[in-house]
Amino acid sequence: MAESNLGCGPLTIKYLVFIFNFIFFLSGIILISVGVVAQVFFSSYLQFFDGKFETPAIGLIILGTIILVVSFFGCCGAKKENVCMLRTFSMLMVMVLLCEIAAGITVAVMRPQVEQLVKKNMDDTMEQYGSPKSLVTKTWDDLQKNYHCCGTNNYTEWEGTTFGKNVTGVPDTCCKIISTGCGHNVFSVNKTETIFTDGCYTALNDSAMRNIGAIIGGAIALALLQMVGVWMSHCLVRAVKERYEIL
Structure with a gap:
């Protein structure tokens, strides 16, 4: 590949995209790990949760896997200064972001219903x-x-x-x-x-809320990271297009 003719500012953004995608790649691995831990927890007490939180946990694992693929497009697009790949990267990021928002709303709506369901199932x-x-x-x-x-x-x-x-x-x-x-x-x-005289509902519910909190916290942190990534990729696309217009 020919040496990049990008200016200092755009070149800095190019390397920031590299760094971002490395962090994004690591976040994908972390999300998969969090999803696996949450999945194991909710599967262990399936009789109480009726599988209501298995879907978000599995979704987190799938999302982490998708992120690994998306980060590939970001890295390749930045390295090759390929507008098409960078746009694909941005589009995928926005799609993942929308999925995260939808999943977050679903979990928030389900939470009080599941708390009541868990108590009933335990009884x-x-x-x-x-x-x-x-x-x-x-x-x-x-x-x-x-x-x-x-x-x-x-x-x-x-x-x-x-x-x-x-x-x-x-x-x-x-x-x-x-x-x-x-x-x-x-x-x-x-x-x-x-014997232990305290009931199990409070302890189980608190543990479940911690796992749900981990899911929501991971999604929020990732969403903020994604917005930065989309902005940087757009800046790099604009810089690459300007360079070719000059040439």
């Missing part, structure tokens, strides 16, 4: 707890062990369930020190000092 699935091979049982056991909690709002909710009536107590995963049968007869002998 409903407590009655289905019991079978060792049941996904509901595994999900509740994982939740109570990981968050040191018991029941939806508190441990007493187990008393009204089929499982609670059978053992006059709570699941063993409510115990501070887990052992076979450690949660049995909690209600008949009132041995609450051996």
Whole structure:
């Protein structure tokens, strides 16, 4: 390629586009990582979330992958001073930005609905707890062990369930020190000092909101980065076109 005849200002923008696309490439990798972490979290408690937040998490992974492709157009367009590739880069950036805005609005609208749904699902699935091979049982056991909690709002909710009536107590995963049968007869002998008494809903909801916050925060940071990238690519396109007009 012939040596660039761009002036000092446009040449600076050209190298800034290179730097921007490197950062953009890294942001794509970060978004994929955040999406994977969020996906694993929401998949782990699928019985409670009904897959409502799996789509945004998967969307974040797809978006990160698209960003890796978009950054390729930006790098090649800047290196070759190719107007077509730079315009393609800008167009793709704007499209991704619009998708992010739509996704952000969707998550914001869904949030209060999902909070209510999670609480209802937790209450409903407590009655289905019991079978060792049941996904509901595994999900509740994982939740109570990981968050040191018991029941939806508190441990007493187990008393009204089929499982609670059978053992006059709570699941063993409510115990501070887990052992076979450690949660049995909690209600008949009132041995609450051996179990966690706080409910799981608040802990699970807080954790979910942190994951959602990570998704939204990543999208906002990326959107700001994209606007800078679109502006720089337009400046470079204008500089390249001016150079060819002079030539």
